Amino acid sequence: MIKRKFYLEKIVKLIDTEDIKVITGVRRCGKTVLLKQIIDELENRGIASENIIYMSFESSKYKNIRNDDDLDEFIFSKTNNLNGKIYLLFDEIQKVKNWEVSLNSYRVDLECDIYITGSNSQLLSGELATLISGRYISINMLPFSFKELIQYYDEMHEKIDEIKLFEQYLSYGGFPGLLNYENEEKEKYLYDLYSTIVLNDILYKNKVKDLDLLERLMEFMISNIGKLFSANSISKYIKNENRKTTPHTIINYMDYARNAFIFYQIKRENIKQKRKLLISDKYYLVDSGFYFIFNGSTQRNWSQLLENIVFLELIRQGYSITIGKIQDLEVDFVCRKANQIKYIQVSQSILDENTRKREFKSLEKISDSYPKYVISMDSFDFSANGIIHLNIIDFLKSENF
């Protein structure tokens, strides 16, 4: 197991703070392993193991703990005779009914520090969420980044060519569990994971009735990542296939998929007109592996994939992102962090002069002095009119873009 330093550093700073630490993220991105790494950190600090209580509600061991009363009975019996602070780590807490009531009472009645995980962004939006609102801090996890993939092979002492590794990352993405499998099995792993999310986290959880429509919508969105659409335009497209639907249904299904962390929805802004937000949005995937299962190796649109990978790295690095529109041109990403703005275009290659002109054109139209970049797979140094070219691998390897 590699240490997820990026997330651990954030969490370690929060140990012993009052807030409940909430770790969310798509299924199988590594939340359980991270909880175990937090436990290691607590033990390294000399905390007695009996004061650390880890419970995974996916495990049959706790199948009898179904609601807040069951959980309270268990926790109070376990902690009755303990001295000192107690560390509670609950994996997939949403399986326990009214869990918010329990956590709220532990905060008051026990000297404790609490960590929870969940794979749905609605974890903290149920009716009882107000009990802990304002008393938690959440950390959203993603599958492995390219840097973490390099770290993984380094720690395995496996020499691997960086370009080959990048190609592997482009195709299969960064779900950590994939690394236990060979190529053909990777596809199956991704497909099984995708199906579990669609069935359990979207269909059953939201009582979706039309599985066929849901599957068609997901396939459409995954194949069209990084393209502009609205619920109306998708609804029209799907109706053209002789299926019944409404924009309202499409909006609901897309929300469910976002809540399961499959997609990120990004707004579009007009850079010139006072940054006004526009109607249609873009969607990006939580991991490019899911693109692969629908688009195989032959039909892949590399620019789309690169854009998705750049997007993921930007949100990992804490940027908030919109898509930019300037006159009739698009700027792929407008990135904001701490009063700074950066503009980014992503292109497979800018070796061809016409492509280069096209990619630079929208950035050249922006008159402010914030930094502007074009990221591509090319590996030459190039800058013109204040626009800097970056190689994608260098970009992904940078600690602080």
Ligand SMILES: Nc1ncnc2c1ncn2[C@@H]1O[C@H](COP(=O)(O)OP(=O)(O)OP(=O)(O)O)[C@@H](O)[C@H]1O
């Ligand atoms: N840091 C890591 N290093 C190596 N492998 C990892 C790491 N983190 C996770 N994995 C592997 O990825 C898989 C999924 O990890 P994990 O169970 O922690 O994910 P999860 O987010 O808790 O999943 P779920 O939401 O389904 O409970 C496991 O096979 C695990 O071994």
